[in-house]
Amino acid sequence: MTHDAGIAIEHVSKRFGDGRPVLAGVSLSVAKGEMLAVVGASGSGKTTLLRMINRLDDPSSGTVRIGGVDVASVDPVALRRRIGYVFQEVGLFPHMTVAENIAIMPRLLGWDSARATARVDELLGLVRLDLSYRSRLPRQLSGGERQRVGVARALAPGPEMVLMDEPFAALDPLTREALGRDYRTLHDKLGLTTLMITHDMIEALELADRIAVLRGGTVVAQGPPAVLIDHEHPYVKELMQLPRKLAERVESLLAAQGKSGGR
Amino acid sequence: MDDRFADALARLPDYLGSHVLVSVTALILGLAVSFPLALLALRRPRLRAVLLAATSIVQTVPGLALLALFYPLLLGVAAFSERLLGFGFSALGFLPAVLALALYSMLPVVRNTITGILGVDAAAKQAAIGVGMTEGQALRLVELPLAIPVIMAGVRTAAVWVIGTATLSTPIGQTSLGNYIFAGLQTQNWVFVLVGCVAAAVLALLVDQLLGLIEHGYALRSRIRMALGASGLALTLLAALVPTAMRAAGAYAIGAKSFSEQYILAALIGDRLRASGLAASSRDGLGSAVIVDALAAGDIDVHVDYTGTIWANQMRRSDVRPRAEVLNEVGSWLKAQRGIVMLGGLGFENAYALAMKRERAAKLGIRSIADLARHAPGLSVAADFEFFSRPEWKAIQEAYGLSFSRERQMQAEFMYRAAAAGEVDVISAYTSDGRIAEYDLVVLEDPKQAIPPYDAILLVSPRRAEDKAFLAALRPLVGAIDVETMREANRLASTGVTPAAAARWLWERIGR
Numbered sequence: 001m002t003h004d005a006g007i008a009i010e011h012v013s014k015r016f017g018d019g020r021p022v023l024a025g026v027s028l029s030v031a032k033g034e035m036l037a038v039v040g041a042s043g044s045g046k047t048t049l050l051r052m053i054n055r056l057d058d059p060s061s062g063t064v065r066i067g068g069v070d071v072a073s074v075d076p077v078a079l080r081r082r083i084g085y086v087f088q089e090v091g092l093f094p095h096m097t098v099a100e101n102i103a104i105m106p107r108l109l110g111w112d113s114a115r116a117t118a119r120v121d122e123l124l125g126l127v128r129l130d131l132s133y134r135s136r137l138p139r140q141l142s143g144g145e146r147q148r149v150g151v152a153r154a155l156a157p158g159p160e161m162v163l164m165d166e167p168f169a170a171l172d173p174l175t176r177e178a179l180g181r182d183y184r185t186l187h188d189k190l191g192l193t194t195l196m197i198t199h200d201m202i203e204a205l206e207l208a209d210r211i212a213v214l215r216g217g218t219v220v221a222q223g224p225p226a227v228l229i230d231h232e233h234p235y236v237k238e239l240m241q242l243p244r245k246l247a248e249r250v251e252s253l254l255a256a257q258g259k260s261g262g263r
Numbered sequence: 264m265d266d267r268f269a270d271a272l273a274r275l276p277d278y279l280g281s282h283v284l285v286s287v288t289a290l291i292l293g294l295a296v297s298f299p300l301a302l303l304a305l306r307r308p309r310l311r312a313v314l315l316a317a318t319s320i321v322q323t324v325p326g327l328a329l330l331a332l333f334y335p336l337l338l339g340v341a342a343f344s345e346r347l348l349g350f351g352f353s354a355l356g357f358l359p360a361v362l363a364l365a366l367y368s369m370l371p372v373v374r375n376t377i378t379g380i381l382g383v384d385a386a387a388k389q390a391a392i393g394v395g396m397t398e399g400q401a402l403r404l405v406e407l408p409l410a411i412p413v414i415m416a417g418v419r420t421a422a423v424w425v426i427g428t429a430t431l432s433t434p435i436g437q438t439s440l441g442n443y444i445f446a447g448l449q450t451q452n453w454v455f456v457l458v459g460c461v462a463a464a465v466l467a468l469l470v471d472q473l474l475g476l477i478e479h480g481y482a483l484r485s486r487i488r489m490a491l492g493a494s495g496l497a498l499t500l501l502a503a504l505v506p507t508a509m510r511a512a513g514a515y516a517i518g519a520k521s522f523s524e525q526y527i528l529a530a531l532i533g534d535r536l537r538a539s540g541l542a543a544s545s546r547d548g549l550g551s552a553v554i555v556d557a558l559a560a561g562d563i564d565v566h567v568d569y570t571g572t573i574w575a576n577q578m579r580r581s582d583v584r585p586r587a588e589v590l591n592e593v594g595s596w597l598k599a600q601r602g603i604v605m606l607g608g609l610g611f612e613n614a615y616a617l618a619m620k621r622e623r624a625a626k627l628g629i630r631s632i633a634d635l636a637r638h639a640p641g642l643s644v645a646a647d648f649e650f651f652s653r654p655e656w657k658a659i660q661e662a663y664g665l666s667f668s669r670e671r672q673m674q675a676e677f678m679y680r681a682a683a684a685g686e687v688d689v690i691s692a693y694t695s696d697g698r699i700a701e702y703d704l705v706v707l708e709d710p711k712q713a714i715p716p717y718d719a720i721l722l723v724s725p726r727r728a729e730d731k732a733f734l735a736a737l738r739p740l741v742g743a744i745d746v747e748t749m750r751e752a753n754r755l756a757s758t759g760v761t762p763a764a765a766a767r768w769l770w771e772r773i774g775r
Contacts, residue, residue: 056393081395091390095408104404105394137484153394 006031006193007053007161012062014048014217022048024217025062032160035187035194037208039201039239044214046197050163053195054080066161081109084154084162084192089170091150092138098124098149099134105157123152126186144175151183155190162187164196168203180207201239202246205229213239267454270761271443276506277544279462281438283503286429286466289361290422293368300369301376302402311377318370326428329367333359334435334553341560355553355562356546360432360439367428368421375417379410415478419471426467430459433548434521436557440466445521445548451757469499514542515733518563521548523756524613524695524749528567528719530766532737539736552576559601561726565737569613571717573597575654583658586612586716593720602725606734607741611695611749614717615655617644618692618704620682631708635689636663643669645678646691655714656691662713679704695719695746697754719744743773 007030014023022045030036040046051057052064055076064071071079085091092101099120106116124131127148138146147167154162167183168176184207187194198204204211205225212222213236221228221236229240304311321329337359383406391401407414430441443459446452473495480488515536519529529545536543546563555577557563570593574580578596594605617632629635635642644667650656651670659665671687682690683702692699694706694717721740727733748769756765 054393056389077395077397079395080393085390085393087386087390087393089386091386091393093387093390093405093409094384095405108395108400 008065010063012059015060030195032193034209037196037204037211039204040214045217046214050197054083084159086150086154086164086167088166094138097135102152102156127152143171162192162194202243271458278440278442280503280506282440285360286426289364290425293365297369297372301373318373321366322370326431330363330435333363355557356436360437364425368425371417371420376414379413380406383409419474422470423467430463434550436549514544516563517545518549518554518566519547526762527752527765530763536736558724561724564724564727567719569717571715583715589716590718604723604728606721609719609744610742611744611746612717613693613695616692616694616706617689618706619689621703621705624705631710632663636665639665639667642688644689645671645687647675648672650691658713662711695749697750697757700750700754
């Protein structure tokens with residue numbers, strides 16, 4: 001299961017202070033260059049899992065490795081500066097401009113300002129935002145634009161690895177679609193390793209190479225979309241119901257249209 | 264009216280400059296202590312609770328009491344440092360005022376800094392840590408900037424409080440806009456009171472608005488607004504401080520307590536010094552307990568005190584001795600114990616006395632308290648709120664076997680009017696009070712010398728004891744003012760004439 005260059009989560013368990021288990025023996029891996037979506041409802045432990053990778057949380061037992069190295073042995077601040085992190089909703093610093101937000105990690109890493117400025121412009125281009133956005137404040141942006149800046153900020157120092165915490169959940173469907181596809185393009189182009197948390201199976205099916213389903217703190221299924229579609233686990237079946245129904249409905253609509261068109 | 268306003272305006276540069284200097288220093292000191300303390304207590308709930316409780320308690324101490332408490336405290340510290348390190352410092356005026364006001368400014372700054380930072384959106388803090396900031400970087404780059412509006416609100420509150428409370432630093436010897444208010448209240452110079460209040464309010468509002476401008480500039484990322492606010496503050500500071508800085512240093516400081524007679528005599532002393540070519544500045548509105556220490560320490564160079572006050576408050580004596588004996592003993596005690604030089608009595612007493620309306624006294628044939636004792640059971644007496652509980656009253660009663668049909672307490676002004684209207688027969692009075700002349704009262708003689716003497720005496724600080732020019736300028740005042748003259752000067756001051764003008768009248772009168 002271990003991939004030397006990717007993320008390996010091995011038998012990780014986590015209990016809260018009150019003894020309530022959040023994660024129970026979770027093992028997952030993300031290969032280098034792969035995009036893994038972890039799907040689960042709220043309370044399934046998926047955010048806790050994500051936070052353990054860059055040590056915003058530490059497991060009660062088990063190990064998280066990045067490139068074969070146990071993250072518990074790495075300075076957490078240095079670790080976080082190597083990993084891009086896209087936050088749900090309010091991830092941007094409201095008092096900083098778009099450019100300042102994007103340049104924050106380079107600044108923490110001690111880049112000179114000319115290099116950081118050039119990088120900001122490059123990233124605005126990558127996430128398809130006009131350079132005039134540079135001096136705007138987050139509150140002057142739409143939700144979609146804000147999350148584009150969020151993605152740009154995560155990619156600023158040139159990380160090999162990106163963690164995404166329900167990045168597109170708060171966006172309207174069209175924006176979410178466009179942003180998701182743009183990100184996937186970037187992922188491939190830059191050769192990133194991405195772990196994305198989502199509660200939306202449709203999004204996972206569309207974007208991820210592999211999907212892991214998390215329920216009650218354990219992984220109930222994982223595999224490529226094609227495998228999960230026919231998975232017999234009742235919860236996975238339940239999750240697949242909505243995309244299936246949607247697909248059938250669209251198919252039947254198209255078929256009906258086809259008939260009428262043939263007349 | 265014009266005269267009083269002109270007098271008030273002439274004092275503005277000095278009062279305003281000192282007020283700004285003490286307020287700004289206190290505020291800067293307060294901020295310099297409050298911010299680190301607040302940050303230190305931020306993640307330590309127990310320390311936080313202690314700090315907030317302590318600053319709240321300070322806030323509940325009345326401003327005047329807090330300022331007054333710093334004086335004896337510093338006096339002790341100064342004596343200690345003198346003995347231990349070989350140098351002392353002035354425990355009067357600037358230092359205690361700055362320390363007390365700085366302490367006073369802490370609550371809003373500490374509270375707003377803590378609540379401001381703890382109130383920052385948790386998501387922003389999460390993001391800061393998530394992108395790889397250390398706790399310190401998160402505080403500096405994210406939490407503090409986001410808490411600025413709340414912190415600035417605290418700073419603005421502190422600034423307004425300090426500027427307002429600084430008016431109370433007058434009684435501990437720090438010149439401030441409070442000098443107008445204290446002097447005005449004492450001499451019933453409402454122009455002074457009004458000028459003091461308005462000036463303090465305008466200053467507080469101006470500083471608050473300029474700080475607000477900086478805050479808005481920060482929020483809107485408008486460098487122009489921030490620069491405007493900052494240069495406005497700098498300009499205010501400069502405008503207030505330049506006249507003070509240019510004032511002649513090394514001038515003789517004349518102390519005065521906070522009542523009319525003292526303001527008049529201080530002005531008179533100032534006139535005398537200037538006539539002799541010496542520079543003089545005044546420290547008026549000093550508390551009665553503070554002024555002798557100030558003189559001994561050389562914070563002031565000269566002031567007028569009263570033998571009875573030194574006798575009771577400094578020498579802790581309660582026996583009643585003849586006037587000349589008290590004068591002598593006070594003089595030698597001051598020299599021996601405090602190094603203070605008593606140049607001599609001015610020639611009048613400001614003692615407690617019993618007074619009656621002139622025609623009523625004449626009708627009853629009363630000239631002395633002994634005469635009064637015979638009629639007392641059929642008469643009523645009124646006094647201020649303090650007199651009946653003072654040892655002087657007990658001494659008089661015992662010496663003469665006085666017993667009135669009725670004792671009433673009332674505010675001084677009403678007491679005089681009641682005597683003039685015949686509503687009461689006898690009142691307690693001060694012998695040099697201008698209202699004795701104004702209401703045509705007569706002071707009853709005290710043949711048994713039961714009332715302690717309160718001779719006005721001219722006192723000089725130890726460091727000026729050998730200053731010949733200074734002493735020569737003052738000496739003509741000794742024995743120069745009789746009680747009728749002082750009464751008239753005091754009466755003038757109570758009718759709206761400024762102390763300076765009353766002093767000029769007095770000068771001409773004693774020069775004749």
